[in-house]
Amino acid sequence: MSFFLKRLVYSKAAKFALGTTITCTSAYAYDSNTEAQVLSRNVRTLYNGIALAVDYKFNFKPQKSEEAGLQIEQLHERTANRVFDTFERNGGLYIKVGQVIGTQAAILPIAYQKRARRLFDSAPAVPFESVERIFKEDFDGKHPSEVFAEFDETPVASASIAQVHKARLKNGDVVAVKIQKPAIQKQMNWDLRAFRLLLNVYERIFDLPLTWSCNYIEEHLRMETDFEIEANNAKKAWKHIQEEPSLKDKLYVPKVYDEYTSKRVLVCEWVDAVQLTDKDTLQKSNLDPVEAMKIAVEAFASQIFRSGFVHGDPHPGNVLVRKGPNKKNPVQVVLLDHGLYIQESEKFRKEYCLLWEALFMLDLEKIADICKEWGITDPNMFASITLQRPFTGKKALHTGVKIDIQDMYEMQLHMKERIKTFLKDQALFPRELIFISRNMNIVRANNKAMNSPVNRINIMARWAVRGISRGEGSLSSWRSFVFECTLFFMSLSFWLVRLKDATNRYLFGSKARGLEDILDETMKEKMYEQFGVRIDPSAFDA
């Protein structure tokens, strides 16, 4: 090539490079200043998504040394940080996805569980002008001052999707106004496309069944960003409470003001109440924390086994406690945040009740039947996950076996096979279970945070039996007897743990350990021995 031609080509290439750099930088700078930051967020997702794949593809290898084991742990830690840092920086719907991933304790490496625990669902509040704008857009140009006599411009809470303001209507009612952040609707379709793309790529390169979760994630995110759905959920939950005589005065759902509710604005009755796990404030306000926890556990158990309409996010910020309506009910639990609910199919609800009953009857045949129906090929593991305690039926676990690092690696590989066979027939696997395990994990963490004052598993089992009788079937007298016996032994172990704990505290002033702690620890050991999976028992502490 002649000298001039070369110069021409180089100068063209240089111009192209310069042009591209300027265009990208300006697009990026412009995008960073927009509300939705669509470009920057997607670039961040793709960059980190690819980095994660490359890291695993090259660094997850079988080797026979302690050092190699350590390297694998570091790899998990590195990628967990990468994934969750990206979720946090992108914010919005990513936080919701992070929360979904974080509750899948049974299949995640410990580093992910630890990092998920630190996932930060709090975001700076948007300025009041944005609140005014959204309100006007959704209510035919009406300014908030036309509806509210007072409106506190500083929100009481601000999270990834919405912020809540306290206000007073013109008729004097005090209300909570939940306003969706303006960027959320703009980001949603992009975010969903990005997840779909990454999961498709991962499915291919790692040979794991992942894309089946896309529809589930999508459905879940769309529900949470439509406040009209939230308003309907709240009403439906309230209706179910009215249908349960034993819970009627014990539970409350704030009334929704339909006339001031849209897809992005939700106005409901304000309640002054204390968070479920805020022991000190509860005690100061003369509200019995144990009774409150019991009502909360009953509330969600009744949803799972009786109404089949289940709250997806029962963490303490959404479960408040206040004074009850009468002497018989001195404490009342208030359920907030009805953005995410699932409706179980009637078939599933019944089968799930029967499964719980079977777990208490040690009816292995029935457990295996239900699991088969659901496409689950590993009933023991499934039973353990359901009860969140080791379940082995009659077979003994290979306990006491020392595991070296090579076994550990092989178990992790084997785990992949287990996940694959666990979900062998994905079409049969009830999607309800994903939400139910999430609900139960959070309720368990609430109970644990208060040092397990409540025998959660027994309460659940009782509601399961009540759930069976809601349909046509009920227990025969023999089954009922065996069931009561198991409940009795469960209660006995619950009270023994409490007695031992109280004695220890009294005699030695040692740290309290509730039943949930002990179940967690045992579960952790068993999961490690059986599957080489390490669970951090504190991963879901509230």
Ligand SMILES: Nc1ncnc2c1ncn2[C@@H]1O[C@H](COP(=O)(O)OP(=O)(O)O)[C@@H](O)[C@H]1O
């Ligand atoms: N009706 C209400 N009465 C009093 N406080 C409320 C009410 N609704 C929401 N809040 C407060 O706002 C917070 C966030 O509301 P929530 O509906 O849970 O929104 P998010 O979906 O952002 O978590 C709650 O934890 C609670 O402190």
Ligand SMILES: [Mg+2]
């Ligand atoms: Mg909430």
